[in-house]
Amino acid sequence: MxxxxxxxxxxxxxxxxxxxxxxxxxxxxxxxxxxxxxxxxxxxxxxxxxxxxxxxxxxxxVLGPEHELPEETVAAFVAGGPTGRIFDDLVHIASEALQEKGADPELMLLRRDVMRSDPRAIAIAHQRFEVITDDAIEMILQREGEQYGAHRARLLVQLLITIVDSVLERSDVDLARPLPDLIDDAVGDARAVLNS
CATH class of the missing domain: 1.10.10.60 (Homeodomain-like)
Structure with missing residues (x-):
């Protein structure tokens, strides 16, 4: 360049x-x-x-531009990649999406605070999350088959959204830590809680 x-x-x-x-x-x-x-x-x-x-x-x-996953990312996920473990693969996709957006921790925190306090922003964010959730459920069912179940797929996506929120709270405490480290910590804590 x-x-x-x-x-x-x-x-x-x-x-x-x-x-x-x-x-x-x-x-x-x-x-x-x-x-x-x-x-x-x-x-x-x-x-x-x-x-x-x-x-x-x-x-x-206010909410950031809507993000569409690249076709090759969706195709790789539906084919069982990149790791072969569905939750790890969803975390990988979310991590890439956050990093692609430039993941400015201060901006993310301000955005989260606004999204939690402004009723109109909350409503728009909810609409966006529903679309993202529906798209993710569809990807999961394409990968795992209909027998996996839409309720189970929704629960998996909601768990991922909760982990992303935890990442934002962690970045609030330590703005200097790299985003991938915060994601790894949040996923580790989620695994520990689910296995306890």
Whole structure:
């Protein structure tokens, strides 16, 4: 990549983070419906056009962009990979998705706090989690077969969501620890609890 390309990428990442951070602060202070894209542009010191060049919707700013798994990741999972152990494979996918998003611990914590306190953000997050859960259940049933059971698959996905939430709480305590280490710790604790 050229120096100009590198500078552009750094600026893009910085602007994305600033827009998300400002949107989360506005939501925390005013509520999801208490601010406009013009308010965000002013808070982030960018033009309204810049906001829409980076994000299509307010929900993407507050909750993060919706994430679709690459087809090759889904195909590998359905085929029984990457480890051959269903829960470990789900953890692997979740870990990659979190790391792909850039997993800025401070931004993740602010996002979690907003999602826990703002009723509109909670409702939108719930809708997104339902879609993610349904997609994951479908992947699990494709891999394991219908006899695995939708209820069992849902429980597995809910356990994974709980572990991700635990990772966020752990990062709140130690922002310096790498995300994969926090995930390993949370999974280890979940295994210990389930085996006790």
């Amino acid at each position: 050229s120096v100009a390309g590198t500078k552009w990428e750094v600026r893009r990442v910085e602007t994305t983070r600033r827009l998300e951070w400002c949107a989360l602060e506005l939501t925390r202070d005013r509520g999801f419906d208490g601010w406009t894209m013009d308010d965000l542009a002013a808070a982030a010191d960018v033009s309204r056009r810049t906001v829409f060049n980076y994000f299509d919707a307010k929900a993407d700013l």
